[in-house]
Amino acid sequence: MNALQPSLALIRDIEASEIEFMMDRMEAIRDRPGNPEGVEIERFGNAVCFYSKTMPWPAFNTVKGLAEADADRIDSIVAFYRDRGRAVQFEAVPALASSNLLRKLTEAGFYPSGIHTSMYVQPERREAVPAYLNSVQASGRGPEQETISIEALREDQLELYAAIHCRGTGLPDAGIPSVAANNQVLHGRPGWQFYLTYVDGVAAGAGVLFTQNNKASFTFAAVLPAYRNRGLHRRLLDARIDEAHRRGCGIAVGQCAYLSQSHRDMDRAGMKLGYVRTTWTRLDG
Known part of the structure; x- marks a missing residue:
């Protein structure tokens, strides 16, 4: 609540x-x-x-x-x-x-x-299940089950993270090396936590959390176009809210475009409107 x-x-x-x-x-x-x-x-x-x-x-x-x-x-x-x-x-x-x-x-x-x-929530314990089944509509074959999991990003996966970052936000692949280098200095830095979300073992999305002074920030999240509308962004939110609670943060904040899909996902995750700047x-x- x-x-x-x-x-x-x-x-x-x-x-x-x-x-x-x-x-x-x-x-x-x-x-x-x-x-x-x-x-x-x-x-x-x-x-x-x-x-x-x-x-x-x-x-x-x-x-x-x-x-x-x-x-x-x-x-x-x-x-x-x-x-x-x-x-x-x-x-x-x-x-x-x-x-x-x-x-x-x-x-x-x-x-x-x-x-x-800018949206906010008071962090609370979330059901951060490592893997779960998600029902999807397979083209012409009815519903199927797929396994979705969220894992902490390893340092040897920074190029993979950068590729998801660029392709999930519409940036050209030419920017992957720069994105990887600028996030390598954050990986392992106090306060920072990177996540990858997988669909049937394939990396499909990424999210980043930063905590400092009892406050948490959802600094980035993106899902590859082919894997959208599966609830991956919402799961990344829940994982970060859960981690913010574990770290003792009293508030968690995220930014989004007004009435965007990210806005709707944050609302479903229990986040409230802080302000529109x-x-x-x-x-x-």
């Missing part, structure tokens, strides 16, 4: 969990010999600015933790990214971003370009 109730303290915990896992992830990538991805992390007041020279995607070049007290720091933050030839996106969290702050973003040439959902992007790109 989800006993956590909406409050300003809860919203701050949810945002903190997102900042903590991103901070630990980017620090681990930055600390690779020679910092090959050119990662930098800079603070402006409450705002935490993440940047990567070689990874241009918004997730690696974003500003988290922005608050009313940072309204007059927006120009300095924009200059930080401009000096590095990178566009920046800001994240604004309801109840933490005032109308004055949003007005300042608008005056700086930014507009709300997207929304993203907005992403702010500059009009001139």
Whole structure:
């Protein structure tokens, strides 16, 4: 049962969990010999600015933790990214971003370009059965049984994980070596746990958990297209909620697109809507 109730303290915990896992992830990538991805992390007041020279995607070049007290720091933050030839996106969290702050973003040439959902649950014991039978409809043959299992990722499976990561999210296979390298530094790092889910012994999906300061974050999950609609994502959620409970976490947080399949799976897993935050992007790109 989800006993956590909406409050300003809860919203701050949810945002903190997102900042903590991103901070630990980017620090681990930055600390690779020679910092090959050119990662930098800079603070402006409450705002935490993440940047990567070689990874241009918004997730690696974003500003988290922005608050009313940072309204007059927006120009300095924009200059930080401009000096590095990178566009920046800001994240604004309801109840933490005032109308004055949003007005300042608008005056700086930014507009709300997207929304993203943060879900939460109070971790509890789940029936984390290592393997189970799932009924599926076989084409032209009626229902069949398939065995589904979830196992911890071994270090020698990082290439496999990276392949699922890329193919499950629509990234090209050319990105597999980079994804593998950037997650190798997380595998075995305190707080991080990787999972693979199998269908009849074939790796079909992956999920990642990060725990710190009594908070858990579901940092990633993907299922290969051929294995979707089998409940694999839900099973990955249950396994991570169970592990978060085992680690003594008081809250577990996950992000998803609003009304996406992931959103529906999180709702079925007992997760509640924490907030829908907005992403702010500059009009001139």
